[in-house]
Amino acid sequence: MKHSEAAEKFISDNERTNWHDKALWFVRAKRDIAIKQVAEWEELRALASQIKAHVMSNLDVLLEQFEANAIKNGIHVHWAKDAEEHNNHVLNILKEHRVKSLVKSKSMLTEECHLNPFLEKNGIEVIDTDLGERIIQFRNEPPSHIVLPAIHLTKEEVGETFHTHLGIEKGISDPKILTDIARAHLREKFLSADAAMTGVNFGIADTGGFVVCTNEGNTDMGVHLSQVHIASMGIEKIIPRQEDLGVFTRLLARSATGQPVTTYTSHYLTAQSGQVIHLIIVDNGRSKQLGRADYVKSLFCIRCGACMNTCPVYRRSGGYSYSYGIPGPIGSILAPGANPKEHSSMPFASTLCGSCTDVCPVKIDIHQQLYSWRQDLTEDKKTSSSKRLIMKMMGIVLAYPKLYRFSGITARWFLGFSPRFLIYNKLNLWGKQRELPSVPTESFRDWYSKNRRANL
């Protein structure tokens, strides 16, 4: 579905739209306060961006170094070219260890691979243990945000969900009580699981270890209480040196939630005694994206979510308006690389205001890439034909100054004198839900030439 169509559903609930908008802006504001505590913030962003640029340019070497060191540490390393191969690796590992029940912590990669339904089909019980993820798992919904997966739900809806799935009394909506209920429920799951699955925030080439950052502690509860730890990592998650974590850990949580660091920053080098670690290195289209000069920087992403929290379109249209699993600005530049036809409307779900680029801790030129995708997709005829026609007409008008001036005069006349139904109709999407501003009587050009002379 096109973004504009899906967004329409979301914004039809006015109250929810406003609330969603405010909740995310609140997170953005916390981020602003946090980064002001760090005088060298801009320097850190530049360093992070340079480290990532190096990683992309040397990815094969670093991956091989990482693999060799990980194997030395006793980690079993697997490679997967796509989602299917990844899922099969997971299933085989689980079968090999006779695992019936798996506790999972947050991993956008396993979402991308649609791992849960695959495992469930194969008879494995999968429990998402991040609180937000558990809530949406009960509801059979995908995450609507990469850091705050249940941000689209009210506390009343969470209470209702727990009533249905955990049998609690009806009408409980206090977040503290609901969290306590989830804590007790998930503790039992941690204690009875056979295996734990995690994502990877950073894979460290020079140690062969990897780092997972969380606030709840669910990752470590799962991993340390079970015999098998499976970690899935996209190829772009590599960093060269352990010290590079100094840069990334200072940026990640501040950008994500405004915390000075995540509550837990866990470094896994070797398995604890009696345990095994399997690590799956996943490509799934990333090595192709690496070759697209205009878009390679999208692979720098450390999944902090800041670009979503700040995006005026995301905030007011919600995560489910985007056709790809990762929503918002970063999703909109990753999705067309994954499938240009299916996600052709996503790069258009932006005002190109550039706020995403401003907040991105690894300095991805997100709004520039959105703009480039629009052009590439339009050239490839993946966008709708009306959009192409309008663009073409705009192109002609903008190319001829006289025609531009003339169309300005006629437009001002038209907007000033036309009856309402002619302007606010189905063809004018901008007239939906908003009043157009009153029309100036003269163009900027006329105003400027008059006033410049007057001021001289």
Added chain:
Amino acid sequence: MSRESILAQIRKSKPELVGLPILPECHIVEGDLTEQFKKTLLLVGGQAIEISEGDIELHIKKMFGYLKLTACNDGTLNFSNIDTCSIDDPRELRDIDLAVLRCRFGVAENGAVWLTDSDLSHRALPFITQHCVLIIPKNGMVWNMHEAYQRIKQENYNGFGVFISGPSKTADIEQSLVIGAHGPKSLTVFLTT
């Protein structure tokens, strides 16, 4: 083999080599490390208390005397009533109320404390316990994460290492902060002199 084909595709697509930047070694100390640590830990839901070595036991008894099962990684402190080293299956730690752990060092800018396998009888301990006390020497705090990783590099660690900054928390329900998601419901750091 997928490994070969992925690496081959990367070699084909990767951009021209870009140099790796040198990391900042020096750090700016912008104030009193202890004060910064205390302030930040409070902000993330924990608390730091300056205390002399000799007072630790008394203080813990005063604060947590009501709790039943306490584990400690330091035999010289006398209030542990469970020997976690004799436990094989970490699931048996499920009833522990309080873990008191001597750790390596703290980070002033974010209130985090570094601990590793050699501080832990079980990796699960600081996560499964209901309450947690971490003890670090007041001197020897580092200012920021660059310094922290320099120190980790020198000291090295085998197996597992974790920075813990405050008690476990979540804001997944309507952005309301709730302390005690899956791990400890309280986290206290003793800064010893």
